Amino acid sequence: MAVPTWVLHAKNPEGEFLRECGCQWVTSSGYMDCVSAGGKRLGHFPSTKVLDAFRKLSEEERKPTGGKLASLTSDQHVLPEPPKNGLVLKVHTRSMSRDEKGAYRKVALEDFPLWQGGVKTFAEVNHLFGPNTDYMWITQAEWQDFIPANPVKGDRHEVGKAVSERLALFHLMPRRLTSEGAGWSRSQLRTVKLALIVEEVSEKRIRFRAEGFAHLGSIYEAEKATTPNGPLAFGYEAPLHGIVEYDRKRNVISRCDLIALGDVWGRWGDANGKSLTVERPGRQPILIAFELAGDAPSDRIPPGGNGAYVGEKSGYFVRPK
Amino acid sequence: MIFLQAKENFLKHFIFTSLGLTVVVAIGVVRANEPTPLSAQRFEKLHQMIKPQRGEARWMEIDWHPNIWEARQKAAREGKPLFIWAGSGGAPAAGC
Numbered sequence: 081m082a083v084p085t086w087v088l089h090a091k092n093p094e095g096e097f098l099r100e101c102g103c104q105w106v107t108s109s110g111y112m113d114c115v116s117a118g119g120k121r122l123g124h125f126p127s128t129k130v131l132d133a134f135r136k137l138s139e140e141e142r143k144p145t146g147g148k149l150a151s152l153t154s155d156q157h158v159l160p161e162p163p164k165n166g167l168v169l170k171v172h173t174r175s176m177s178r179d180e181k182g183a184y185r186k187v188a189l190e191d192f193p194l195w196q197g198g199v200k201t202f203a204e205v206n207h208l209f210g211p212n213t214d215y216m217w218i219t220q221a222e223w224q225d226f227i228p229a230n231p232v233k234g235d236r237h238e239v240g241k242a243v244s245e246r247l248a249l250f251h252l253m254p255r256r257l258t259s260e261g262a263g264w265s266r267s268q269l270r271t272v273k274l275a276l277i278v279e280e281v282s283e284k285r286i287r288f289r290a291e292g293f294a295h296l297g298s299i300y301e302a303e304k305a306t307t308p309n310g311p312l313a314f315g316y317e318a319p320l321h322g323i324v325e326y327d328r329k330r331n332v333i334s335r336c337d338l339i340a341l342g343d344v345w346g347r348w349g350d351a352n353g354k355s356l357t358v359e360r361p362g363r364q365p366i367l368i369a370f371e372l373a374g375d376a377p378s379d380r381i382p383p384g385g386n387g388a389y390v391g392e393k394s395g396y397f398v399r400p401k
Numbered sequence: 402m403i404f405l406q407a408k409e410n411f412l413k414h415f416i417f418t419s420l421g422l423t424v425v426v427a428i429g430v431v432r433a434n435e436p437t438p439l440s441a442q443r444f445e446k447l448h449q450m451i452k453p454q455r456g457e458a459r460w461m462e463i464d465w466h467p468n469i470w471e472a473r474q475k476a477a478r479e480g481k482p483l484f485i486w487a488g489s490g491g492a493p494a495a496g497c
Contacts, residue, residue, distance in 0.1 A: 081472035082465035085487045094469045103485070110488045117477040126484050134482040142480070144473035157468050172452050184450065211453040213461055291436050319436030321444055339448050341436075369451035377472075378465040385488065 082378075084386045085111065087158055094158045117144040159387045162380055167218040167333055168373040171251050174210035175358070176365040184365060194359055208358050212256050215373060215383050217390060218243055219397070223333055226288075227326050231281045239274040239292075246396060248272040248294045250383060254316055254344045254366045258358055263384075266395070270295040274320055284329060290322030290338055298346055305345045305362050316366070318342025338370040 085105040088098045101115040114122040114130040118141040123130040134142075162168045179185045187209050189195070195205075222243050228235060249264045274292030281287075297315035304312035322338035343363035373379035383389040383396065390396045439447070453461055465486070466472035476483045 081469060081483055082467060082486045082488075083469065085489055087469075088487070097469055097473075098485075101485075103487070105487050107489075110486065113485045113487075115483050115485065117473040117483060122482055130482060142477055144470070144477045157470065159467050174451050184447075207458075211451070211458060211461070213453065291438070293436060321436055321439050323441075323444065337444075337448050339444065339451060341447070367447070367451045369448050371448070371452065376464045377467065378463075381465065381467045 082381065082385070083159070084388075086386075086388075090158045092158050093156050116142050118142055160382050160390050162217050162382075163219040165220040167216075167223045167336065168379055169216040169218070169336060169338075169370045170373045170379070171214040171216050172210070172369045172371075173212045173214070173253070173256050174367050174369075175208070175254075175257055176367055178365060184367070191360055191364075192358065193361070195357055205357070208258050210257050214251065214253075214256055214385065215379070215381055216247065216251050216370065217383055217396075218246075226276055226324065226333070227286065228278070231278045231286050233278050233281055235278045237276045237278075237288075239276060239290075242397075244272045244274040244292070245269065247274065248296060250389060250394075250396060251370075252294055252296060252316060252318055252340055252342065252368060254342075254348050257366070258349055263389075264296050268297050270297075270299075272296075276324060284327070285334070286326045286328065288322075288324040288326075290320065290324055292320035294318050294320060294340065294342075300343075300345050300363055302362070312346040314344075314346040314348040316342050316344045316348075317363075318368070322370070333372070336370065336372050340368040342366055342368065 083094075083098075087094055088103055088105050089095055097119055100119040101113065102121040103111070103113050103115075105111045112125055114124065114126060114134075116122060116134060116137055118137075120137060120141050122133040175187050176184045177187045177191050189205070222240065225240055226237065228237055245266075248269055249266065253263060272292070272294040274290060276288040276290055279287045279289050295315075295317045298313035300315055300317065301312055318340035319342075320338060320340050323335060324333065324337075325335035326332075327334040342365065344366045345363045347359065349358050388394060392398075455462070466475070472483055
């Protein structure tokens, strides 16, 4: 199970359960705990010691409805659920490099001249380069707006600002690789446009090609960017490509594959803007792929993994004026 | 006269070349922000390349439950303990 740390402090049965388990999540760092369904703490990390402790529990202590935790039920779930009949997209972010011919290749430790400290093997740090998986939510009304009433091959339909700006501000986010993902502010959005072009129309389906472009943050300046310690501010620029398919008989989006072939530059390493470890001179590729999520429990993890992204204050679902 | 004619030809050539270049540059500027179309094959290859590869990040292959009640019920059903991963951004989707 995976939850944001703030759930521990929630004044609801889920918070109550975690507190009863003795979870002590103090800072914003990651925490691990092993517990029983009945709320008995077994240890920090999965181990034979944890399993031994679990085997010693009574049947009652293994039940989810034992003791004072009996009141916790599923309709008191604290994290938001995906919008009803909406689209859930998986968003995969990956740091890449370019070879001498300009083709994408995997990153290597040697690509990062600013590593500080005793990093000896790539395995110690490769989690900073991805892939990182996040989730994007689109409401039913929003995706239905993608579908033209009378589709004609070649027709071009601009995706509405609510979706295109959400995609840029919350999901074209290099910092998801290195931190909890400090997002972009609306003032940092220079441009985003995304269009669906009808490529194929049949009784069964409508197939669209997606194309667009997004630019967030600073304008790239090669001279400043050649010095990673220099004053060039964080920026990201990405052409967008995709294939979207609508199943006319089932009235569902059956495919929604997008890619952002973006470059990042400047001081982007962590949410505080201080980390040098993942920064490289010039503009460097950070690529992002979107695809339809399935119906596994993890596909209901909210955007940003947190729940706060889709709250009223975030503007995630707010239609721009 | 010859000099003037040559100069005139040069100016004409210069003007037309400049106009041509301006048009080319203008198209270049306009299209700098436009994505170059990708072939279907290239698109598929890139999409696959970005997505997690099997075995690459095994922690991401775990089906993490965001719903505590559901996870507790499943654990009890299967006779297993629960492993909780918590993060500020909400593990496992966040880096913290």
